[in-house]
Amino acid sequence: MTTETTNALLQSLSSELAGLVEQIAPTVVRVDDGTRLTATGTLWSAEGVVVTTSHGVERDEDLAIELADGSRHVATLIGRDHDTDLAVLKVDATGLPAIALAGPTDAKPGQFALALGRPGTHGLEVTLGLLNARIETQSGGNPEYILHTDATFYPGFSGGPLVDMRGRLIGLCNLNYGRGRSVALGTPTVAHVVEAIVARGRVQRGYLGIRTQAVTLPESVRARLELQQAYALMLVGIEENGPADRGSLMLGDTLLGIDDRTVADVNDLRRYLRSKAAGTQVQVHLLRGGELLHLAVTLGAEPTE
Amino acid sequence: MIDVLIVAPYSSVRAGLRTLLAESADCRVVGEIGGSSDLARILPKTPDAVVICDYTPVDGPEVVATVGERGGSLVVLGDGEAGYRELAGGDLAGWAYLRKEADGDEIAGAVRAVAAGLVVLDRLLAPAFCPPLPFAPMLAEESLLPDETLTPREREVIQLMAQGLPNKNIAARLSISLHTVKFHVASILAKLNANSRTEAVTQGARRGLVTL
Numbered sequence: 001m002t003t004e005t006t007n008a009l010l011q012s013l014s015s016e017l018a019g020l021v022e023q024i025a026p027t028v029v030r031v032d033d034g035t036r037l038t039a040t041g042t043l044w045s046a047e048g049v050v051v052t053t054s055h056g057v058e059r060d061e062d063l064a065i066e067l068a069d070g071s072r073h074v075a076t077l078i079g080r081d082h083d084t085d086l087a088v089l090k091v092d093a094t095g096l097p098a099i100a101l102a103g104p105t106d107a108k109p110g111q112f113a114l115a116l117g118r119p120g121t122h123g124l125e126v127t128l129g130l131l132n133a134r135i136e137t138q139s140g141g142n143p144e145y146i147l148h149t150d151a152t153f154y155p156g157f158s159g160g161p162l163v164d165m166r167g168r169l170i171g172l173c174n175l176n177y178g179r180g181r182s183v184a185l186g187t188p189t190v191a192h193v194v195e196a197i198v199a200r201g202r203v204q205r206g207y208l209g210i211r212t213q214a215v216t217l218p219e220s221v222r223a224r225l226e227l228q229q230a231y232a233l234m235l236v237g238i239e240e241n242g243p244a245d246r247g248s249l250m251l252g253d254t255l256l257g258i259d260d261r262t263v264a265d266v267n268d269l270r271r272y273l274r275s276k277a278a279g280t281q282v283q284v285h286l287l288r289g290g291e292l293l294h295l296a297v298t299l300g301a302e303p304t305e
Numbered sequence: 306m307i308d309v310l311i312v313a314p315y316s317s318v319r320a321g322l323r324t325l326l327a328e329s330a331d332c333r334v335v336g337e338i339g340g341s342s343d344l345a346r347i348l349p350k351t352p353d354a355v356v357i358c359d360y361t362p363v364d365g366p367e368v369v370a371t372v373g374e375r376g377g378s379l380v381v382l383g384d385g386e387a388g389y390r391e392l393a394g395g396d397l398a399g400w401a402y403l404r405k406e407a408d409g410d411e412i413a414g415a416v417r418a419v420a421a422g423l424v425v426l427d428r429l430l431a432p433a434f435c436p437p438l439p440f441a442p443m444l445a446e447e448s449l450l451p452d453e454t455l456t457p458r459e460r461e462v463i464q465l466m467a468q469g470l471p472n473k474n475i476a477a478r479l480s481i482s483l484h485t486v487k488f489h490v491a492s493i494l495a496k497l498n499a500n501s502r503t504e505a506v507t508q509g510a511r512r513g514l515v516t517l
Binding site for chain 1 (some may be wrong): 371467469470471472473474483501502503506507510511512513514515516517
């Protein structure tokens with residue numbers, strides 16, 4: 001390859017990238033929650049739905065969105081999902097440029113990825129990297145994954161899009177997930193959560209009607225019952241006539257797992273319940289009086305009143 | 306119906322306990338006596354009675370021993386470690402150790418529990434006396450001090466926060482003002498030592514404050 005061809009290739013790559021950024025830039029907005037550090041948001045629909053990270057929106061009221069053209073719009077918080085750290089905002093505008101979504105099979109390790117953000121008041125910032133890893137987080141019938149990239153996420157990038165070389169959203173940037181690493185939540189999960197929040201103001205998940213506290217499993221119990229997990233959840237509250245109550249769970253039972261999942265932390269439980277709809281029957285694995293017990297429980301819906 | 310025998314050196318204390326127990330339909334006071342000497346005489350006549358003892362360092366150990374000899378059940382109202390040690394080392398079928406300030410519901414609850422052969426420890430005394438639990442709380446710093454527990458209203462608010470609802474919707478759901486919701490949210494964050502709503506929800510769920 002001659003030097004001229006190499007230069008031409010590089011120039012072409014460079015201008016392609018710049019063109020791509022220009023194309024996506026209008027979908028990347030600044031989220032102003034009144035705090036010093038602003039966050040980034042991604043325009044989800046032409047009707048003014050904006051998705052961002054929940055941790056980037058510290059306040060519930062007095063929120064504003066700044067579009068790429070500098071125009072400022074009052075925004076309303078529609079809802080949050082703490083499990084995925086997403087927040088959905090709405091601005092009163094139409095005809096906005098919404099981001100295109102990549103499909104579940106479009107995010108492959110090794111491909112290029114661009115991360116875009118509007119931190120602070122400097123306007124758009126862009127970084128480029130490889131998609132380093134795709135980590136499947138749960139099945140639950142739907143493809144769910146998080147993405148690792150070496151495109152750097154700077155403070156304020158949370159809520160911005162991670163896009164492929166066709167300008168489609170493959171994930172939503174989140175600085176909190178990776179503790180320093182650049183991690184993005186895969187588009188299918190983002191879509192699922194945004195659609196649920198727009199439709200109902202919240203994400204519906206399977207409901208057991210229990211309150212739990214993490215406990216350490218004694219070594220003797222683990223050895224006797226051949227348990228791998230060191231922690232489990234003790235039931236410290238059971239809603240009267242709730243799903244768990246109807247399934248004969250009792251106060252003081254220690255929850256070890258549901259179906260084929262180990263439950264060692266309340267987040268394991270929350271994540272699993274998120275993937276299950278009301279009406280689903282689950283198998284609950286318990287420790288009661290030092291013995292293993294398996295009960296079938298039909299999940300309910302979270303009470304709305 | 307559970308028969309109850311009151312042992313207390315002062316008649317005013319005996320009268321107070323009788324009044325408190327009168328509010329419980331399933332407890333019947335069958336005798337009131339001043340100390341262990343009378344107890345040894347009366348106890349054989351009411352073998353199934355739960356004894357409630359206003360503990361004194363002088364006569365208390367003797368009361369515990371007397372009830373223990375007959376394998377009976379005992380509720381002790383005490384304030385020091387000595388009474389607890391006597392009970393824990395004794396030979397009782399069921400026993401309870403409550404603060405002297407325990408209210409009627411607590412005493413009646415303890416009577417029912419010890420009648421069923423259970424051991425009851427006042428929740429305010431438990432941290433001081435309780436032996437390490439087989440299921441120890443995972444992280445000591447994650448357990449709440451009694452004065453840091455959430456109020457019933459705060460529990461309602463954190464439950465709705467867990468669903469991801471904005472303040473405005475929480476206010477509508479609970480029929481309270483937005484200002485009040487903000488006040489509750491700030492209080493919840495402070496009590497759970499959380500910097501964000503997400504952190505508060507996670508902490509709340511870990512501490513058994515959020516129903517899943």
